[in-house]
Amino acid sequence: LVSWTVMLDAYARTGQIEAAKALFDSLPERDLVVWTAMVDAYGHEGRVKDAADLFWSTPYHDVVSWNSMLTAYVKNGFYDEARDVFQTMPQRDLVSWNALLVAYAQEGELAEAERVFSQMPDCNQVSWNAMLAAYAQAGRAELAEWVFEEMPCKDLVSWNALLSVYAADGRVEQARTVIEERMPHRSVVSWNAMIAAYGQNKQLREAKQVFGAMPERNHATWNAMLVAYADAGDAVGATRVFHTMPDKN
């Protein structure tokens, strides 16, 4: 069953949701982990109804399977249902609390997100990063910077979130200083954020420099370049990017 679950998860991660479901249906027996993996797969695919049906036909649940259903609702914008699940679940852990915080943040309910953050029984790096992202998404750059300074530890996600705060605030030079001089490590997400920042700023040349220098690219990299060309009004360049990108959806 462990190998089946690994395989199901691999199908789901590559967007082969029907293959995942076919595998799930063909299993001679199922445990809670494989049920939960399938629920989560539906959630990531935006198939909330299928996720819920499967969740409620699961013979029993644990905190991880409850969390999977909770985040399926959160990710897809079903915030009332998410709150219902949170209140209904018999136990909650840090993941549940973080998911609830994210739900309020995505809803734009900053005050509620703050309330969750201050009232949750524990908080970890993810909680701090989620609060930082909440302020960033709300366009509250000053508050986001304040959280960044206050947080006890900063990981790569925190630094990347700070990059997007500056980018969204139009402070591209500050973002560049952060990525070039202050960040202890960088990832493809960091570089993508810079490409997007330069693109929004119509600095196509700088975006291209980042693109050419980065050691690793993913689909978001290509999309960000495509958008940078499109926003700059360079249809020829955009077309060239489109035809060069390895994966199109």
Added chain:
RNA sequence: GGUCUCCCGCUG
């Protein structure tokens, strides 16, 4: 072996 936070697009 399953669940939470950061980048682009789509859904809008």
